[in-house]
Amino acid sequence: MEKRVFNHKKLVIASHNKGKIIEISDLLAPLNIEILSAHDFDLEEPFENGVTFEENALIKSAFVTHKTGLPSISDDSGICFDDLNGEPGIYSARWAGLNKDFNLAMCNINKAIKEKKDPNYVCQFICALSISWPDGFDVTVSGQVNGKYTWPPRGKKGFGYDPIFKPLGYNITFAEMDPLLKHKISHRSIAFKKLINFCFPSLKR
Secondary structure: OOOOOOOOOOEEEOOHHHHHHHHHHHHHHHOOEEEEEEEOOOOOOOOOOOOOOOHHHHHHHHHHHHHHHOOOEEEEEEEEEEOOOEEHHHHHOOHHHOOOOOOOOHHHHHHHHOOOOOOOOEEEEEEEEEEEEEOOOOEEEEEEEEEOOOOOOOOOOOOOHHEEEOOOOOOOOOOOHHHHHHHHHOOHHHHHHHHHHHHHHHOOO
16 A cells, blocks of 8 residues: 655544544644544535445545545444344444434344344454545555443443443443543554554654
8 A cells, every 4th residue: 555644734534423533633633733524514424335444434535535625534433243244334323323323223233132042242343544635645544453242331431332342351341441541442543553654654653
């Protein structure tokens, strides 16, 4: 994959998800640039017809860059359960419905897993990050963190499916975890560390 050092003064986060915007903004904070979001431009969400997290991430970043004329970073992420043959996967947000009701989505997942014989509760959070430039150049990377499903949901600090995910090596969920610790071990953080190698060499430690 070709590298390109990011040297712009503005970057748009291609998301309306407040939780994702906060986490990505925190990761980008050391750049000391102006961070905007799709919400700031009153942009609709593009139709995501990719078949992988990487394809959907690029669809979103390319769409926002086309609409704003600014470089954009996007996140496409979700949770995958071995017991559900990898679902909800790229459809994680859609399981929450039009109202983005993740409490309903988690209940639906719990119901589906309960119907399985001898479930192993193994799951993974996967994140793809994509940056698009106005000249058509783009970089896409992905990260994964493994864990175990837990029920009932625990914690109020996270968002999405965080309350039912315990990363391996920890006895607390992402939603119970201090945000600073989550930023260090999450799927989004793992993907961002890869992105640093391609676009943000100044952030290497």
